[in-house]
Amino acid sequence: MPTIRIDQTDVVVDPGTTVLEAARSVGIEIPTLCYLKGYDPSASCQVCLVRDVATGRMVPSCATTATDGLQIESESDEVHAARRTALELLLSEHVGDCLAPCHFACPAHMDIPLMLRQIGDQEWSAAIETIKNDIAFPAILGRICTKPCEKGCRRNAADDPVAVCQLKQVVADKDLATGDGYQPEPRIASGKRVAIIGAGLTGLSAAYYLTRLGHRCQVWEKASQPGGRLHALGADALPPAVLASEIQRVRQVGFELTCDRTVQSADEFTTLLDDFDAVLVAWGEGQMQAAQRLGLKTNRKGIQVDRATYATDIDQVFAAGNAVRGNALFVRSTADGKEAAVCIDQYLTLGKMTGITRSFSSRMGKVAPQELGQFVQDAGHAPLATEQLVVDESTGGVDSVTAAKQSGRCLACGCVAHGNCRLEHWASKYNADPGRFGSRQATYEVVGRGGDVLFEPGKCIKCELCIQIASKSKSDLGLSFVGRGFDVRVGVPFDRSWEDAVRSVAQKCVDACPTGAIYFRWRDVDVVDLGESKTESQ
Ligand code: SF4
Ligand code: SF4
Ligand code: SF4
Ligand code: FES
Incomplete structure (x- = not known):
């Protein structure tokens, strides 16, 4: 039986086994897009690359036989960079938004x-x-x-x-x-306590999400009521009843709020740090001296933080909202509260902050x-x-x-495959940059409108899987590549419909497609009346 070595692991395999199968048999993860067990490998995507140590060449593991004595490198920076490049090349031709x-x-x-x-x-x-x-x-x-x-x-x-x-x-x-x-079910109690200074949009949002995450929060507000700068907006812009009832609804999640109370001195602040596991400073703009009194570094706008984690340079102390930004949009202050809560939760549960994860998206x-x-x-x-x-x-x-x-006017710009797409998954995991090889040249297009099976050529990576699946169906017309060179694409013979091409195997094709190129129509179009829209006048 052939024995190969993948990184430091020796693997004994049956004759004819591929390097990919050998790797998987011992739990080594190699990304794939065009490979599907039971079908001929087209080896077109190149994201499954590994390095043949003897020759130094990168080879597609899905199409390389594991011969006796073969030495393979899989988990090295060089191999990962080659896979990332393969993903970025695919993305450079890709036409789609994972997220709207x-x-x-x-x-x-x-x-x-x-x-x-x-x-x-x-x-x-x-x-x-x-x-x-x-x-x-x-x-x-x-x-x-x-x-x-x-x-x-x-x-x-x-x-x-x-x-x-x-x-x-x-x-x-x-x-x-x-x-x-609506009241969310908070996560199981962590036993950790967080003090929040300031009950504006940032402080209250942070308290809301930290409580949801299972931490006990105490909010202190210098004024006699929570809400901060919202009270200055006037009743026409923001009816007081709405302000009061939404704050009340947020408080129902279960955190403590004390008004007419703040932290004035360095001594009080030190006591706070002893009594609580983390502290968030979320007061309004322009309180530089107060921040400096507590020993916090400031810059032109406010308290200095690591923008990725909201951490100040004092351990266990975080700052967000206008305390950091000076004068931010209301929605930014609200978002800061949530993001600071996520980072504080990381600090309390993992002992370190990994920061806010930004979702990958082809755009x-x-x-x-x-x-x-x-x-x-x-x-x-x-x-x-x-x-x-x-x-x-x-x-x-x-x-x-x-x-x-x-x-219903929403154009549903995000991709139907978002969260269920192998290209998106691996691109995210390998930190691929969709813009590395320039902006897209191809045009957005949906084929098969009016039918139940839709095809977006701009999302197709030409892996052949749907063609192979359809070719095994006796009752359907099947699919093939049409066109030449860069214009080659999956098409239906004789200009017939996608239903005619894959009727009995449509679900199989949708499941096998490594991207969101083939999918089922998911909504009925209601009234389509473009009227005097800008689309027509352009
Ligand atoms: S097919 Fe995948 S990578 Fe492309 S837009 Fe859709 S989810 Fe993103
Ligand atoms: S049309 Fe809908 S999905 Fe597209 S950007 Fe607007 S709200 Fe978002
Ligand atoms: S449409 Fe067919 S050829 Fe294109 S990516 Fe999907 S399965 Fe592969
Ligand atoms: S080349 Fe191997 S999975 Fe595509």
Whole structure:
């Protein structure tokens, strides 16, 4: 029986075994995209590269036989760099957004498309849960946020952005109007205690998420009531009843709040550090002297922190919001509270901060008018001007049907395969840079509209798996590569439909596809009436 060595491990294999199979048999993980057990390897993706020590050459492990005496290097920087390059080359031709543009535009990175789908389905309790996973104060922000998410919304270029901010408010208002409303189940108690100085958006958000994460929080507020700079906005911008009831709802998660109390001196601060496992400074802008009195370093804007972890240079002390940034957007202050909570949780549970994980995403960037037209075609309910979703404080908001219609304007820009895509998974794991080899040249396109099986050529890595699967089906027409050179793509013979090509094996093809290139139609298009949209006038 052949014996090979992979890194430091000797592996005895059956004759004909590939290096990939040998590695997997001893738990060595090698990424793959175009490989699928039971099918001929096309060896086209090259992400499974390993190094043949004898020749020094990189070889695809899925298509290399494990011959006796072979020595393979898998877990080295050089091999990892080669795999990363293979991923980056695939991504350089890729046309798709793993995550929608609004995800990046929203400082809190709320899952906006999911919230919009839930509103469309009138799933109000699911929608408030989605919102509260990232934003503790949606009713307040719905009224005062400057809406960076809507500025980044792709629909903006077609007619009006989806009224994300107001829809969030509609959901939050509905939740506030119900007695108990949404309350998350906190994680099991950690026994750790966190002191938070300042009960504005940042401090209260941090207390909310830290409590959800199982830590006991004590918030101190210098003023006689919580809310910080929100009280200066005036009743027209932010009705006091909304402010009071949303703070009350947030407090129901179960943290202590003491007003008319702050930390003045270095001695008091030292006692605090003895009594609590972590401290978050979350007061308002411009309190440099107070910070310096406590021994905290400051810069031009506020307290100096590591921007990735919110840690100050004093162990166990963190700072966030306007205490650090000077004068940030309200939504930024809210997001800071959540992110600081995540970092403090890492500190309390792991003993070190790994910081906030930024999600990997292939990104299409600016889309051309004809590409935008393809997105709008799929959305339905077009166009409905944002102003049609006026939230009337006196009547208590908009009706559910109007809200659902507005949410249906979402172009669902994120990829259907997000979270279930092998290219995304490995690109994230190998820290691949989608922009390393320049911006995309190919055009966004969806083939098979009107049918149940859709194909996006820009997401296809030409692995052949669907072609091989379809070729084994007796009853279907099958698939093949069509075109030449760079223009080669998977196609259906005789210009027939994708249903004709893969009808009996469609599910198998969708499951086997290593990306989101083939998928089932997931929503019915409702009213498609582009009217006088910018798409047509461009
Ligand atoms: S196919 Fe994968 S990598 Fe491409 S956009 Fe979709 S999730 Fe991202
Ligand atoms: S159309 Fe929908 S998914 Fe796309 S950016 Fe706007 S809100 Fe986000
Ligand atoms: S569409 Fe077919 S060839 Fe393209 S990536 Fe998916 S399975 Fe591979
Ligand atoms: S070349 Fe081996 S998995 Fe693609």
